[in-house]
Amino acid sequence: MMEHRLGRRVAIGIPVHIDFQDGTSGWGLATDIGRGGLHVRTVVRPLRDRNGCVDLHMTLALPGGQRTVLLPAAVVHRGPRGFGVMFRGLDQGAEEAVAWLLETHDPAARFPSTTVRSVPIPIPGYARAASTRRRAGCAA
Numbered sequence: 077m078m079e080h081r082l083g084r085r086v087a088i089g090i091p092v093h094i095d096f097q098d099g100t101s102g103w104g105l106a107t108d109i110g111r112g113g114l115h116v117r118t119v120v121r122p123l124r125d126r127n128g129c130v131d132l133h134m135t136l137a138l139p140g141g142q143r144t145v146l147l148p149a150a151v152v153h154r155g156p157r158g159f160g161v162m163f164r165g166l167d168q169g170a171e172e173a174v175a176w177l178l179e180t181h182d183p184a185a186r187f188p189s190t191t192v193r194s195v196p197i198p199i200p201g202y203a204r205a206a207s208t209r210r211r212a213g214c215a216a
Contacts, residue, residue, distance in 0.1 A: 085110040086181035092147075093133040096122040104158060106134065109177050113149065117158040127151040130161060136173060145173040 085108045094116065095101045104118030114132075122128060132147040147170055149161035166174065 084178075086178055088114075088177060088181060090134055090136070092116055094118060094120050095131040095133070096120075097129045098123045106132070107158075109174065111174060111178065113152070113160060113162040114147070115158060115160045121154075127154065127159075129164070132161070134173070136177075138173065138176060143169070143173070145170045147174075 087108050088106055090106045092104050092106045093101070094104050100120065100122050102118065102120035104116040104120060107115050107117050109115075116132070122130075127150070129148070129150050132149060133144055134147060135142065135144040147161075147166065148164050150164050151159050152162050153160045163170075163174075
């Protein structure tokens with residue numbers, strides 16, 4: 077399979093809350109990230125058997141404090157252990173979080189254990205998800 081990534085990827089091990097556009101949701105583990113997307117290891121699948129838009133919620137312990145970032149994305153490939161996404165319409169906070177992860181992680185590391193603390197916090201509701209998908213170019 078040919079690689080189509082535009083930038084470098086770094087290994088991470090951060091829990092993400094997953095919200096597919098069909099209402100399916102659950103948890104996964106972001107295993108690597110680049111400026112344009114990331115890979116999620118999970119058994120959660122959308123109810124409809126196809127790729128589509130997804131909202132990923134990642135809580136990080138950043139230098140300024142703990143923050144949950146919304147990463148609107150489109151699924152670009154799937155496999156038995158998870159899926160890869162391309163980011164769509166990240167806001168400034170999400171862009172900064174992705175840049176921080178890229179700056180603070182060693183590309184050769186498997187799962188850094190000291191550079192970032194992930195905080196698995198349940199994400200209640202997220203009523204903004206539908207408007208975020210529309211803004212990102214995804215059907216609600």
